[in-house]
Amino acid sequence: MSNRFARSSGPDDAPGEEPVRCPHCGSLDTAFEQRKGTSICRVLYFCNDCAQPFEEFR
Amino acid sequence: MSLTTDLDADLRDSAAAFLLAVADDDFVWGHRLSEWVALGPTMEEDNTLAAMSQDEFGHARLFYEYVADHVGSDLDHLALNRRAEERRNTTLVEADHADFADTVAINYCYDEAERLLLSAVADGNVEELSARAAQARSEEPFHREHADRWLDRLVATDEGRERLTRALSDALPRAADYFAFEDAATAELVDTGVLATAPADLRPEWIEAVSERLVEFPLEDALDAAAGEPALNGRAGEHTDELDAMLDGLHPEGHVGDHPIQDYQRADAR
Amino acid sequence: MSTTTPADPETRIQSAPPAERAVWEAIRTVEDPELPVSLVDLGLIYRVEVEDGRAEVDLTLTYSGCPARDLIVGDVEAAARSVEAVEDVDVRVVYSPAWDYDRITTRGRRDLNEHGLAVPGDADRPDPDCY
Numbered sequence: 001m002s003n004r005f006a007r008s009s010g011p012d013d014a015p016g017e018e019p020v021r022c023p024h025c026g027s028l029d030t031a032f033e034q035r036k037g038t039s040i041c042r043v044l045y046f047c048n049d050c051a052q053p054f055e056e057f058r
Numbered sequence: 059m060s061l062t063t064d065l066d067a068d069l070r071d072s073a074a075a076f077l078l079a080v081a082d083d084d085f086v087w088g089h090r091l092s093e094w095v096a097l098g099p100t101m102e103e104d105n106t107l108a109a110m111s112q113d114e115f116g117h118a119r120l121f122y123e124y125v126a127d128h129v130g131s132d133l134d135h136l137a138l139n140r141r142a143e144e145r146r147n148t149t150l151v152e153a154d155h156a157d158f159a160d161t162v163a164i165n166y167c168y169d170e171a172e173r174l175l176l177s178a179v180a181d182g183n184v185e186e187l188s189a190r191a192a193q194a195r196s197e198e199p200f201h202r203e204h205a206d207r208w209l210d211r212l213v214a215t216d217e218g219r220e221r222l223t224r225a226l227s228d229a230l231p232r233a234a235d236y237f238a239f240e241d242a243a244t245a246e247l248v249d250t251g252v253l254a255t256a257p258a259d260l261r262p263e264w265i266e267a268v269s270e271r272l273v274e275f276p277l278e279d280a281l282d283a284a285a286g287e288p289a290l291n292g293r294a295g296e297h298t299d300e301l302d303a304m305l306d307g308l309h310p311e312g313h314v315g316d317h318p319i320q321d322y323q324r325a326d327a328r
Numbered sequence: 329m330s331t332t333t334p335a336d337p338e339t340r341i342q343s344a345p346p347a348e349r350a351v352w353e354a355i356r357t358v359e360d361p362e363l364p365v366s367l368v369d370l371g372l373i374y375r376v377e378v379e380d381g382r383a384e385v386d387l388t389l390t391y392s393g394c395p396a397r398d399l400i401v402g403d404v405e406a407a408a409r410s411v412e413a414v415e416d417v418d419v420r421v422v423y424s425p426a427w428d429y430d431r432i433t434t435r436g437r438r439d440l441n442e443h444g445l446a447v448p449g450d451a452d453r454p455d456p457d458c459y
Contacts, residue, residue: 021450023441028451034102035200036109039362040391045446056446057363058429116393120423189424193392196426 022047023054030054065250072243073252074129077187078136079146079239079293080175081121084194085137087151087168088114089304091161099158107161110201117194124187138308142301148236149292150229154300159212163225166205167284169198170267171236174260181254209271223275230268231283235291237261261285336433337368347378347413354407355385361396365439367404371431374422376408381415383408386422397421 019028027049037044042055065073091111098104122136150168155161176198179191212218237257247253265285272281283289290296341352355376356368367373367387375386385404389397401419408417429448432440437447 018448019451020446020448023444023446023450034105036106039395040109040112040393042445054444054446056448057440058448112393112395113391114393116391120392185424186422189422189426190392192426193423197391197393 020045020056022050022052024052025050065252069246069250069252070129072246073184074125075146075243076239076247076253077121077125079148080179081118081125081136082140082145082147083151083168083172084114084118084121086145086147086301086304087164088112088118089308090151090153090155090164094158094161106204110165110204113197113201117197120190120194124190140305142297142305143295145292145297145301145305146295147292147297147301148233149288149290149296149298149301150233150236152292152298152301152304153228153232154304157221157225159218159221159225160228162205162208162212162222163229165201166209166271167226167229167233167268168236169202169205170271171233171260171264173198173202174264175237175257178253178255178257178260183251187252213274223277226272226275226277227280230277230280231289233284234286235288235293235296237264238288238291238293240293337371337373338433341368344376345378347383347411348376350411351376351378351383351385351408351414354411355404358400358403358407361399361403363440363445364443365436367400369433369436369439371427371433371436372400373404374425378414381413383411383414383417385417385419387419388422388427390427392423 020030020032021028022030022045025047027047029048031046031048032043033046033053034044036042037055041057043058044053044055046053088111091107091114094107095104095111098107118137119133123133125131126133126136148168148171150171151164153160153164155164173195176191176195180188180195182188182191209222212222237260239257241256241258244253244256244258248256265281268284269281290298337352341349341356344352352368352373355373356366358367359365360367360370363370370390372389373385373387375384377384385408387400387404389400394400401421405417405419408414408419432447437450437453440447441450
């Protein structure tokens with residue numbers, strides 16, 4: 001069976017269209033990863049600039 | 059309008075019974091979702107189902123707490139001590155299931171219905187109750203999107219399509235009791251404005267939405283059953299042995315109906 | 329530090345009668361159990377009233393399933409009780425008006441950013457001091 005769906009979330013459940021600013025380096029070149037992160041009020045992102053994951057309080 | 063001061067005792071009791079059903083739905087579904095922890099089909103889904111479970115318990119609390127505060131009783135008693143015959147959840151959510159396809163089928167059918175019921179409460183005129191329903195409603199889009207994504211993903215393989223079809227044909231007939239509240243009681247709630255719409259009047263909208271979304275599946279019989287008389291009416295306290303077993307599992311041996319936690323204090327307050 | 333949010337608590341705090349202001353200031357020291365930010369700067373404290381030694385506080389949660397709920401309520405109660413003029417405290421969790429991110433004060437936003445958390449609306453508010 002294909003592993004196309006190994007990651008169950010992706011751009012299709014991104015919270016919104018607005019760019020999210022990386023709190024570590026300030027870059028807007030960030031990628032949405034997962035709608036629920038370490039808790040229900042966290043959204044998981046990855047910064048393509050400084051290559052660190054971060055969460056958004058949402 | 060205030061439930062406490064503006065309604066007579068009978069109407070308050072009707073409102074409480076209705077709200078306990080809504081809370082029981084969330085409580086039972088929250089519990090079933092929590093059973094996937096450490097067993098999810100993917101690590102990410104494990105996390106997601108746990109988050110959904112947490113939301114459901116939060117929603118259950120919104121309504122159990124309202125009943126406890128305004129009509130009487132204790133939050134923990136309402137949530138944890140009531141036996142199956144006292145519960146008023148839809149039988150849709152109580153099935154003990156191990157197939158993820160069942161989780162997706164129930165997620166979809168339940169959340170599509172709950173959206174309508176929560177709006178009937180949110181659009182009612184009991185301010186605090188309306189605010190609580192609106193809060194629950196605001197936390198649900200993520201759950202509906204979850205169901206929607208998985209309905210699409212699972213059909214990508216023949217096995218997925220087959221298992222999901224089976225799961226939906228099991229879930230839909232059970233959902234026949236979701237809106238099957240006793241008419242006389244809910245009519246009063248609508249007349250006094252506690253509810254903006256009677257559950258029975260919401261049912262056709264649910265049937266239409268579900269029929270449309272699931273049009274690609276061979277579910278004619280199941281959809282007919284969903285629109286017909288329920289075989290088992292959870293709204294009238296009719297439940298399966300699975301709910302009994304689930305509730306037994308909440309308590310340590312020998313403590314059913316008598317939750318041990320009587321007092322909760324922060325360690326530094328003692 | 330000035331704040332510019334719609335439900336800016338700062339003006340209310342500064343103009344509150346002494347006992348209420350003392351309770352606000354006490355609650356201001358209470359941080360969210362999981363985040364190094366004051367509950368006041370998160371915009372979660374909706375109402376503080378003190379009359380005849382009885383303090384009433386209305387607060388909200390960002391999610392109904394917030395696991396820190398009991399801790400938050402307990403901490404707010406303890407903070408209000410610590411004020412000399414207060415003998416009795418009633419803390420209520422309310423859900424109206426619905427909380428939103430624009431209730432987070434500028435200071436709250438900065439504290440969250442410094443902790444490594446993005447906040448909705450950051451993209452419109454670059455803060456060069458943070459990075």
